[in-house]
Amino acid sequence: MSNLMHKHTQQLSQPQLARILAILRQQIAAELKLTNLSLLDLVNGELIQGAIVIEGGTIVAAGPEAEQLDAHRCVDCQGQIAVPGFIDGHMHVETSTMTPFEFERTTLPLGTTSIIADPHELVNVVGKQGLEWFLRCSEKMHQNMFVQVSSCVPAVADLDINGSEFTLEEMTAYIEHPQVLGLAEVMDYPAVLNFDPIMHGKLSAFSGLNIDGHCPLLSGLELSGYVASGIQNCHETTNYDEGKEKLAKGMAVIMREGSVAKNLDALAPLITDKSAPLCLLCTDDRNPHEIAKEGHINFMVKRLIHKHQIDPVLAYRVASLSAAQHFGLKRLGLIAPGYKADINLVGDLASVDIQRTLIGGKFVDELNLAAQVSDKLTASKPPLQPTLCHDKVSAEQLTVPLDKGRYHVMEIVKDELLTNHLIVNHDGRQFEQQGINLLAVVERYGNQLPPAPGLVKGFEITQGAIASSVGHDSHNIVVIGADADSMALAVNHLLDCGGGYCVVQDGKITADLMLPLGGIMSCESSEVITAQIQSLKQAAKAIGVTVNEPFVQMSFLALPVIPSLKITVKGLVDVEQFKVIDLKLAEPS
Numbered sequence: 001m002s003n004l005m006h007k008h009t010q011q012l013s014q015p016q017l018a019r020i021l022a023i024l025r026q027q028i029a030a031e032l033k034l035t036n037l038s039l040l041d042l043v044n045g046e047l048i049q050g051a052i053v054i055e056g057g058t059i060v061a062a063g064p065e066a067e068q069l070d071a072h073r074c075v076d077c078q079g080q081i082a083v084p085g086f087i088d089g090h091m092h093v094e095t096s097t098m099t100p101f102e103f104e105r106t107t108l109p110l111g112t113t114s115i116i117a118d119p120h121e122l123v124n125v126v127g128k129q130g131l132e133w134f135l136r137c138s139e140k141m142h143q144n145m146f147v148q149v150s151s152c153v154p155a156v157a158d159l160d161i162n163g164s165e166f167t168l169e170e171m172t173a174y175i176e177h178p179q180v181l182g183l184a185e186v187m188d189y190p191a192v193l194n195f196d197p198i199m200h201g202k203l204s205a206f207s208g209l210n211i212d213g214h215c216p217l218l219s220g221l222e223l224s225g226y227v228a229s230g231i232q233n234c235h236e237t238t239n240y241d242e243g244k245e246k247l248a249k250g251m252a253v254i255m256r257e258g259s260v261a262k263n264l265d266a267l268a269p270l271i272t273d274k275s276a277p278l279c280l281l282c283t284d285d286r287n288p289h290e291i292a293k294e295g296h297i298n299f300m301v302k303r304l305i306h307k308h309q310i311d312p313v314l315a316y317r318v319a320s321l322s323a324a325q326h327f328g329l330k331r332l333g334l335i336a337p338g339y340k341a342d343i344n345l346v347g348d349l350a351s352v353d354i355q356r357t358l359i360g361g362k363f364v365d366e367l368n369l370a371a372q373v374s375d376k377l378t379a380s381k382p383p384l385q386p387t388l389c390h391d392k393v394s395a396e397q398l399t400v401p402l403d404k405g406r407y408h409v410m411e412i413v414k415d416e417l418l419t420n421h422l423i424v425n426h427d428g429r430q431f432e433q434q435g436i437n438l439l440a441v442v443e444r445y446g447n448q449l450p451p452a453p454g455l456v457k458g459f460e461i462t463q464g465a466i467a468s469s470v471g472h473d474s475h476n477i478v479v480i481g482a483d484a485d486s487m488a489l490a491v492n493h494l495l496d497c498g499g500g501y502c503v504v505q506d507g508k509i510t511a512d513l514m515l516p517l518g519g520i521m522s523c524e525s526s527e528v529i530t531a532q533i534q535s536l537k538q539a540a541k542a543i544g545v546t547v548n549e550p551f552v553q554m555s556f557l558a559l560p561v562i563p564s565l566k567i568t569v570k571g572l573v574d575v576e577q578f579k580v581i582d583l584k585l586a587e588p589s
Helices: 014-024 064-068 100-110 120-126 128-140 168-172 189-193 197-205 220-228 240-248 264-270 288-293 297-306 312-318 321-326 369-380 484-497 526-542 550-558
Strands: 030-041 046-055 058-063 071-076 081-084 086-091 112-117 144-149 180-186 210-213 252-256 279-282 343-346 354-359 405-412 419-426 436-442 452-457 465-468 477-481 500-505 508-514 565-568 571-574 579-581
Touching: 014 046, 014 058, 030 058, 030 343, 046 064, 058 064, 086 252, 086 279, 086 297, 086 321, 100 112, 100 128, 100 288, 100 354, 100 369, 100 526, 112 321, 120 128, 128 144, 128 369, 168 197, 180 197, 189 197, 189 220, 240 252, 240 264, 252 264, 264 297, 279 297, 279 312, 279 321, 288 526, 297 312, 312 321, 405 550, 405 565, 419 452, 419 565, 436 484, 436 565, 452 565, 452 571, 465 484, 465 550, 477 484, 477 550, 484 500, 484 508, 500 526, 508 526, 526 550, 550 565
Parallel strands: 030 071, 030 081, 086 112, 112 144, 144 180, 180 210, 252 279, 405 452
Antiparallel strands: 030 046, 046 058, 081 343, 343 354, 405 419, 436 452, 436 477, 465 477, 465 500, 500 508, 565 571, 571 579
């Protein structure tokens, strides 16, 4: 049996256990005792009065019996309620645009003590060194960052071009790392269902470990085949019936509330006493602006309680214990003896007003995380090499001859990553009159391919352009605009500065955000990034953009594993058929 089956379930070391037993025999004092509190028992659904005693980051005792134990430090919690630390069941640190250390500084005080991270954004850009950097970061963090080994790099090999291959041999080298739980989201579901030997080689290598899914709208016999292949969860569920079928087939539903994909409201009714063990929460892709404005997992718990009247016990359970049990994290998710002391102290269960957080028995507000970010980042040796390697583009290259006829048009869907596949007749009028903008993807890894043209409805740009070097998952440059000149200016600005986001109006760059780490991440603080995102959104609004999070929304237009129509460097992708199609429909002869 692999060591991976043991490393997150192993017992305390003998010296640790000896000290804990000595404390319980009242022979020695513990490090810390939290008094005058209630603790939430997620198993029996009760509030228990008492204390929590902690030694070496581990809970020694919790409840009324803990009150009789001694400790070197006692903290009066003044009637607060102790709940387990929150677990984000699926996310990409890169899409927050923050480094892992800045993400930790930003979200740990909000009660997110553990994250299940898939670093496939950076792995798509720089290959295995991206995964290795994340693992180095995880070793230096207070927040528990568990890393899933990226499974689909690129998302679908035949439909896109990324920065680096990530082979099965490379993937399996990380199985024994103590922070690795298993295989990250398996996006290429046709390869799973068609018994592709490469895909099933990956599934076999990680058999018995956690294998994360990605199967939007998959149902019936196809879903049965996907689940039978060993894939255990899905965070791409967008409606109640879809979620109910997945639960019935034994698949955990990880309910998502990101910056664009907001599925919690549709899926919340799935949470019941019976289904809660298979219901988890995640953010997937959430930027600093949304985190500062609303929160993180704490926001989702509060929304479940207030908007959907979910029993607080269930809301806190799906935010902690359900994820811990699903991922085999035996020492997380409960406030109980032998569990890691990852604890949130709230004033009231319903308000989810986190007043203090402990990680490994240490108060987060005493860790001085802000002072550690820079030194930890330097020590982690991030991959900062240039990654945008395309020649400058011209307006002519981005000009699409639009003769009369019928065209495939991508239409964005509010609060979804899904897009509608429209067939629009071009009768000689400007497409802008129909709310349609020019779209292009520019390859950035040195192949010097011509830009791939497309059309998109829903951004409502009336002048200028917006561009991003964040384009899931291969992260080629995505640009949307009203005219080719503005689009070329936007793309060339990103090529000059090494990646990021920008807005063009009246022939000038009016706002930008530089992302020097792989062209997808910033080394700035969350406060600086938030201010820059706000400036970008205001600049985008000035050129007509009506989308709430335009840069996050546009970044997913290039992901060819989410229906229905997407675009990559190879052209328009019909996701229903998993093939590249022409922009203009051929007219019948």
